[in-house]
Amino acid sequence: MRFLLSTIGSRGEVQPVVALAMQLTAMGQDAVVCAPPDFHEWAESLGITYVSVGPELRGTAKQSAGTIPTPEQRRQMIEGTVAAQFEAVRAAAEGCDVIVGGGGLAIAAHSVAEQCGIGYVYAAFAPITLPSAHHAPPVFRMLGQKPADGAVDDRTLWAEDAERWNALWGAALNAQRAAVGLPPVEDVRSHIFTGAPWLAADPTLAPWPKPSELDVVQTGAWVIPDNRPLSPELETFLDAGEPPVYCGFGSVRAPEGVTKTMIDTARTLGRRVILSSGWADLSLVDDEPDCLSIGEVNQQALFQRVSAVVHHGGAGTTTAAATSGAPQVIVPQMFDQFYFARRVDRLGIGSAHPSSEPTADSLLAALRHALDIKVADRARTVAGEVRTDGALTAARRLIEMQ
Template sequence: MRVLLSTIGSRGEVQPVVALALQLKELGQEAVVCAPPDFQEWAKSLGIAYVPVGPELRATARRPAEAMPTPEQRRQMIEGTVADQFAAVGSAAEGCETIVGGGALAVAARSVAEQRGIRYVYAAFAPVTLPSPHHAPPSFGLLGEKPADGSVDNRALWARDAQRWNAMWSAALNARREAAGLAPVREVSRHIFTDAPWLAADPTLAPWPEPSELSVFQTGAWTLTDHRPLPTELERFLDAGEPPVHFGFGSVRAPEGIARTMIAAARALGRRAILARGWAGLSLDEAAPDCLVIGEVNQQALFQRVAAVVHHGGAGTTTTATAAGAPQVIVPQMFDQFYFARRVDQLGIGSAHTAGVPTADSLTAALDRALTPQVVGTAHALAGRVRTDGALTAARRLVESR
């Protein structure tokens, strides 16, 4: 069997589908990933066939918050990504029996599957991204939405969300479908999600709420085991004192001045700090013996050796920190990050920073709460409940149900 794994996004979307591709290969199947070009060389180094789609995304993390696209620029972006996806996914699907769409921005995957008469599976990476009366839809951030405050019924919010999806994507999607000889889609989000989506999230950290109108199959998070050793400089820093606090915003935009704020918070509590540059290019004003700036490393190994992890709340980072038993402080910016911030707080394995740009005082307070003995103990105890077989479960399901 040959499977196409299609996604649009940063590492939080691409790494899970690469993990699934590797598991499919382990089961003797063929897999090809169609995703942004930022990850092509990395995927190929793992032996994964890779078809790039669209422009590189790394620069988006350094775009100023005030430089949001105008309505016309947004329309052009949407038409561009739909056109790029139909071309790339359509080409990559040659010889495939199944297409898996990972994440909601993989808008062409189901249409290509329909056109070729092959199976389509949609996979979400967080429960909050799928319609449910138990939660509100996430705020995408691109349009300036704020997280729901609980004053409006969730069903009404999901109905509005479906209208927004149609307003944004319907014209571009249906134009391409018409050119492909396919019927128009009336509800874009339902078309992408299907009535039987998969949920690639850990059931302890991010369970699917029941009862549900959707038939959701929760596989567990699609985790890619990392065997890389930590860099020598990082090992020396870790060995030189008490466990430091790790700070990073992954592949998303970071608030202005956040690096200084993070270091100030660590120092206020007498902690050393590790600062991950990430796509935002975080850096220090000057070198200091109690701080180390690092690039992309094995987080699975590193997070087991730090006092706490302060991050943006992406699904992958949150799952990795939870599995490592590291207390967390989440400073959410957009989309599912607010959900994971709430879950970390509810589970007692860290703290959620309040909405808004952190100050040294507010971040210090959040970090102080996360470092209490009770939270540390809970984080350590919960780590053993995080599943590591999500990608294998998904791969087996694909093979057995073909």
């Protein structure tokens, strides 16, 4: 069988579908990933057939937190990405039996599956992105949305969310569907998600709440086993003292001044720091030997050797830290990151930093709590409950579809 895995987003969306593609390939199936060009070289280095779609996204991590597109800019972006997806996904779908749409921005995947007469599965990477009476929808701050004030019930918020999906994506989606002879879609969100979405998230870390109106299949997180060695420089730094604190914000923007605040906070607590530059190109504030700047790294290996992980709360980093048993401090920036911050706090495996920009006092309180021995013990306990077979489970289900 041949599978097309389509997604739009940063590493948090692309890495899971690459993990699934690797698992399918290992099981003797053909798999193609259609995703932004930022990850083309990396995916092909893993032996994955990769089709690029849309522009590079790396520059978005350096945008100001207050950067909100105008309505006209938003319309142009939406029309551009939908058109680009229909073109790239349709070409990549040639000879495929099933299309998997990973994440809510994979707008064209279901329509292309209809056009080709093949199977379709939608996969979410966090429970909060799927409609449920048990939680409110995530907030797109980049679109100018603000969190609800608590006076509106969750069902009403999800109804408003459905209207928002239609307003944002309906015209562009239906224009492309009409161009290939497909009827219009009245409910964009339900069309993309379907009534039986898959949830590629760990059941301990991010469980699907029940009862539910959706027939959700929770497979577990789709994770790539990473056997890469740590660099000699990093090994030397780790061996030179007590386990340091890791700080990184992956492929999203970082709070203004967070590097200095983080390093000053760690030093106050007598801790060394490993700083991941990430897409925001974070850099050290001085040349003192108690800090080390790194680039791309095997998080699975590194997180087992640090005292805490300070990060943005993306699904991938949160899962990697939870699996390693490292306490976490989540400084959420957008979307599902606020959900994962709450889950880490609720599980007792770290701290959820307030949604405000971190200050010396706020980060000190959060990191001090995460470094408490009771939190560290709890993090190690939960690590033993986190599943690592999500991609295998999903691959088996896909193969059984035919």
